[in-house]
Amino acid sequence: MSPDPPDFADFYQTARPGLVAEFYAYTGDLGEAQEIVQEAFIRAWTHWRKVSEYDRPRAWVARVGYRLAVSRWRRARTALASLVRHGPPPEVPEPSAASIALATALRTLPDAQRRAVIMHHLSGYSIAEIAAAEGVADGTVKARLSRGRQRLSTLLTDHNDQEDAHA
Incomplete structure (x- = not known):
């Protein structure tokens, strides 16, 4: 008989600090790392029944986090390219x-x-x-x-x- 799947709260408390450190190293930005890990855990929570049965649920959360980080970089790169192509937005005059x-x-x-x-x-x-x-x-x-x-x-x-x- 296999042990019961870990409770999500326990999993979160155990895995979160290491994942934040991992994504801080990956992104170089603590706030960004915390946001990515939080979003990855939210996704894990919504699929917890399935994720909790995996051999390594932390690896699933990390994989989701890396995908989120790449997605953020792509959006930032696209925004930067748009800024370079079109220039900054026009000045908005002060209200009269x-x-x-x-x-x-x-x-x-x-x-x-x-x-x-x-x-x-x-x-x-x-x-x-x-x-x-x-x-x-x-x-x-x-x-x-x-x-x-x-x-x-x-x-x-x-x-x-x-x-x-x-x-």
């Missing part, structure tokens, strides 16, 4: 004071009003499309838009008045 003020004012609106204003004025949805997406009547969307625009007008006028006072 007006954009910041609008975003700040929008955050003060109730969720339903904020969604209606953004969907209608920034995303170009019609009142009927917003009503369908929100599951409300057209009149409800019109009321939300009206209240939201009114509140934004007050907030943005107050903001502009404060800026003029500081200038």
Whole structure:
């Protein structure tokens, strides 16, 4: 009669330190090694019934880890090649004071009003499309838009008045 397969927790506690050391040596990066080993153990956990019956379950986890490491290197190499080929992404300009003020004012609106204003004025949805997406009547969307625009007008006028006072 063969012994019972090792409990996963015991296997993890026993095998993890050596595997982290092994992958640290392989990758040269402790964080990367820990992530690879963790992902390999997650995969072992999902297949533990089968893996626990292998003669050397640690070897299975290590093989999965090496495949993960190679996959990460390939992705990194592809990303680097893309960066070299296309160059760095273009500079993104800083948001204007007006954009910041609008975003700040929008955050003060109730969720339903904020969604209606953004969907209608920034995303170009019609009142009927917003009503369908929100599951409300057209009149409800019109009321939300009206209240939201009114509140934004007050907030943005107050903001502009404060800026003029500081200038």
